Amino acid sequence: MDALEGRHFDAVIIGAGMSGLAAGIRLAHFGKSVLILERHNVVGGLNSYYSFDARKFDVGLHAVTNWVPHGTKGTPLAKICRQLRISRDELGLAPQKHGSRVAFPGTDLRFSNDFQLLRDEVRDTFPDQIDSFDCLAEFVRGYNPFDDELKIENARPVLEKFITNPLLREMILCPLMYYGSARAGDMDLDQFVILFRSLYLEGFGRPYEGVRRILRLLQKRFKSLGGERKMKCGVSKIVVTDGKVKALSLDDGQTVTADIVFSSIGLVETARLCSDHPADAIEDDIGKITYVETITVLNRQPADFGWDDTIVFFSNQEKFFYDCPEELVDTSGGILCFPNNYAYDEGAQLDEGFLRITALANYSSWAGMPEEKYLGQKAVWTDRLLEGALHILPSVDRIELERSTLATDMFTPRTVKKYTGHLAGAIYGSHQKMRSGNTHLENLFLCGTDQGFLGITGAMLSGISMANRYGLSSS
Amino acid sequence: MTKDDVKNIVLEIIEEIAPDEDLTDVKPDVRLRDQLDLDSMDFLDIVMELRKQHGIEVPEEEYQELASLDSSASYLLPKFNT
Numbered sequence: 237m238d239a240l241e242g243r244h245f246d247a248v249i250i251g252a253g254m255s256g257l258a259a260g261i262r263l264a265h266f267g268k269s270v271l272i273l274e275r276h277n278v279v280g281g282l283n284s285y286y287s288f289d290a291r292k293f294d295v296g297l298h299a300v301t302n303w304v305p306h307g308t309k310g311t312p313l314a315k316i317c318r319q320l321r322i323s324r325d326e327l328g329l330a331p332q333k334h335g336s337r338v339a340f341p342g343t344d345l346r347f348s349n350d351f352q353l354l355r356d357e358v359r360d361t362f363p364d365q366i367d368s369f370d371c372l373a374e375f376v377r378g379y380n381p382f383d384d385e386l387k388i389e390n391a392r393p394v395l396e397k398f399i400t401n402p403l404l405r406e407m408i409l410c411p412l413m414y415y416g417s418a419r420a421g422d423m424d425l426d427q428f429v430i431l432f433r434s435l436y437l438e439g440f441g442r443p444y445e446g447v448r449r450i451l452r453l454l455q456k457r458f459k460s461l462g463g464e465r466k467m468k469c470g471v472s473k474i475v476v477t478d479g480k481v482k483a484l485s486l487d488d489g490q491t492v493t494a495d496i497v498f499s500s501i502g503l504v505e506t507a508r509l510c511s512d513h514p515a516d517a518i519e520d521d522i523g524k525i526t527y528v529e530t531i532t533v534l535n536r537q538p539a540d541f542g543w544d545d546t547i548v549f550f551s552n553q554e555k556f557f558y559d560c561p562e563e564l565v566d567t568s569g570g571i572l573c574f575p576n577n578y579a580y581d582e583g584a585q586l587d588e589g590f591l592r593i594t595a596l597a598n599y600s601s602w603a604g605m606p607e608e609k610y611l612g613q614k615a616v617w618t619d620r621l622l623e624g625a626l627h628i629l630p631s632v633d634r635i636e637l638e639r640s641t642l643a644t645d646m647f648t649p650r651t652v653k654k655y656t657g658h659l660a661g662a663i664y665g666s667h668q669k670m671r672s673g674n675t676h677l678e679n680l681f682l683c684g685t686d687q688g689f690l691g692i693t694g695a696m697l698s699g700i701s702m703a704n705r706y707g708l709s710s711s
Numbered sequence: 712m713t714k715d716d717v718k719n720i721v722l723e724i725i726e727e728i729a730p731d732e733d734l735t736d737v738k739p740d741v742r743l744r745d746q747l748d749l750d751s752m753d754f755l756d757i758v759m760e761l762r763k764q765h766g767i768e769v770p771e772e773e774y775q776e777l778a779s780l781d782s783s784a785s786y787l788l789p790k791f792n793t
Contacts, residue, residue: 266759309731309748318729319752704752708759 240466241490245271247707248484248492250471250509251500253281253656254692255684257454258699259498261320263707264461271492272463273484275470280451281500281656282663282685283692288645291588293531294446295647295655296663298547298573298592301415301434302693303331303349303441311438312693319700322457328449329441330578332546336440338407339550339628345407349439362404372398372408376433381426384672391428392421406556411435411549413558414571414594416690418523418664420559427688434693440546442578444586450692470657474499476512480678496707499675500684500699502658503666506675523662524560526649528597530618533643534589538574541640542630543591548572550628561598565617567624570595588642593621599649599660614646664690673702681706712791714784721783724760728753739780767791 247263249256252274264270278284283296302312306324317324335348343361347354351373359366375398380386391409399405409423412431417423423431443449458465473485474497483493499506507517538544551557551569558569571594576586605613626634649661658665665685673681681702689698722734725747732747743749754774761767767790769777776786 266763307731310750314731315752318731319756321727323730704755708755 248494252279254695255699258696259703262703264463297447299440303439328443332440336547389425503686526661546577566596717784
């Protein structure tokens with residue numbers, strides 16, 4: 237392996253997730269020498285994959301949001317393709333097949349990659365709200381969430397001005413919070429606008445091969461541009477002198493330098509790496525929203541059970557819960573996801589059936605649990621989540637489900653922290669976002685979750701915009 | 712190097728940056744933004760590709776010179792011919 241000791245790069249990027257890879261591509265394309273450092277032995281970060289029992293599972297990928305029909309211009313997805321010089325086809329995104337659903341007590345709202353469906357559902361279920369809903373959509377379309385001059389506002393008060401029916405408000409907000417808000421109970425207005433567009437005005441897609449397809453594409457592009465990437469090579473210290481990054485100390489003791497550093501590992505995580513910050517800096521800014529997710533592998537297609545939705549966002553109470561639960565897992569609501577239910581090319585189907593159940597969880601309780609309890613608790617809560625899912629899904633009984641189950645796995649907040657380094661397993665990062673990407677250091681910038689763009693599409697856009705702004709702007 | 716050569720170079724760059732755009736009927740005297748779906752991110756890329764591929768610098772204050780193919784050709788020709 238090539239030694240890194242003493243090498244200098246135009247740019248070093250901490251973290252080989254979606255935002256880091258995208259930033260690397262932009263910088264390398266315009267001739268910068270770029271090094272991406274990744275602590276884990278797999279790329280992808282919060283949107284990675286792992287192997288279990290000879291199967292590969294995606295972490296995080298339920299859907300790539302912002303799906304639009306081929307040829308649609310001016311949208312986030314089109315922007316990403318242009319900026320990274322990749323084609324739509326290369327991403328291989330198949331659209332969701334029939335659509336998804338918000339399931340609340342007594343009321344369902346379906347939505348799909350055609351916004352009309354959601355609009356029709358609102359019109360049919362909440363007829364007195366349809367005009368307000370149209371106004372809300374108009375507002376979203378006209379609002380520029382990337383405007384630097386924007387003051388931070390909360391979404392709920394603004395939503396309340398349009399939608400007067402509380403249940404409809406909750407149902408509109410629920411999927412957006414889950415996809416996602418780093419805060420309890422509400423979300424920032426600009427995030428609301430971004431996600432309303434991503435989920436409702438645009439839609440869901442998924443590559444047949446899952447997240448690996450996208451990661452392979454990004455890695456290949458980065459490598460072809462001369463970018464260097466070192467795996468199992470984390471940064472243990474950002475050495476600070478005179479308000480600048482002077483050097484990066486790596487886990488193995490080597491040192492590298494760079495003109496500019498981009499960090500995708502998180503706001504608090506980055507601060508704590510800096511030599512001018514204590515190891516326990518800004519504890520209060522650590523995100524409190526985290527999840528468990530169970531994956532059930534079936535010996536048939538979910539559609540064989542009558543499960544046609546791609547994603548179901550559900551709540552068993554009219555005001556959905558969105559916070560750190562007191563219990564290990566919140567079972568009052570969550571997400572059900574069927575990776576099978578996308579319209580893959582030529583009617584292709586995944587080899588096996590998959591049901592993923594995601595629910596809010598309590599990090600400290602999971603992390604603090606003695607080792608001998610951990611496996612047992614995973615089994616207990618997997619069981620409860622499956623029970624809960626069967627109440628929402630068209631009738632299949634537990635026995636039938638068990639008979640069709642080939643394997644199950646669950647990841648917890650502890651798993652997220654272990655493999656991504658994101659503190660408290662906060663998959664949506666800190667509730668403090670640094671939208672400008674600036675840090676206290678002149679040549680250190682954030683990208684990814686804590687710069688404020690979430691999800692696969694968001695993270696790529698974040699890497700692109702931060703690289704453009706700080707790595708490529710004419711000096 | 713003629714003005715037409717410069718226009719072709721700019722069109723080639725646009726083709727690389729925005730392969731999803733139809734460039735067959737681009738009018739040289741009309742603003743590019745009025746004919747094509749190009750935003751400020753795309754224009755920045757045009758500037759950066761000019762630097763990368765042709766070593767030409769366009770300072771930020773002069774980005775508006777690239778508004779149309781005609782204006783780009785007039786502005787860039789002397790830079791190509793130095």
